[in-house]
Amino acid sequence: MSGGSTWTPQNYEGDYVGHLPMRRALYQSRNVPTIRLGMELGTQSVIDEARKFGLTTTIPAYPSIFIGAADVYPIEMVAAYTTFATSARAHSPWQSRASRTRTAEFCGSRNRRICR
Secondary structure (H helix, E strand, O other): OHHHOOOOOOOOOOOOOOOOOHHHHHHOOOHHHHHHHHHHHOHHHHHHHHHHOOOOOOOOOOHHHHHOOOOOOHHHHHHHHHHHHOOOOOOOOOOOOOEEOOOOOEEEOOOOEOOO
């Protein structure tokens, strides 16, 4: 790490709960199991997987990326999460410039109708 310090990962609460299934570790936001998994897979492997999910921003090869320490554009994160909802199919994000009027009339760029 920069400045000569050593990064020592720990859980937010600073406690250790012992061995637990990875699924539980993820939904409880336990950092240490996630970092250990990332270390077993390797930083480049994790970065390569992020690319498959559509992330194009620079991701540094540091262990802290395993718990989300990389700067990523929010629109890319939205696109990456859609992969989970669409059975592992990546989709390019698009921006809607559409809205509904007070009478629930839909208008915008998708149907080329302009509402006034």
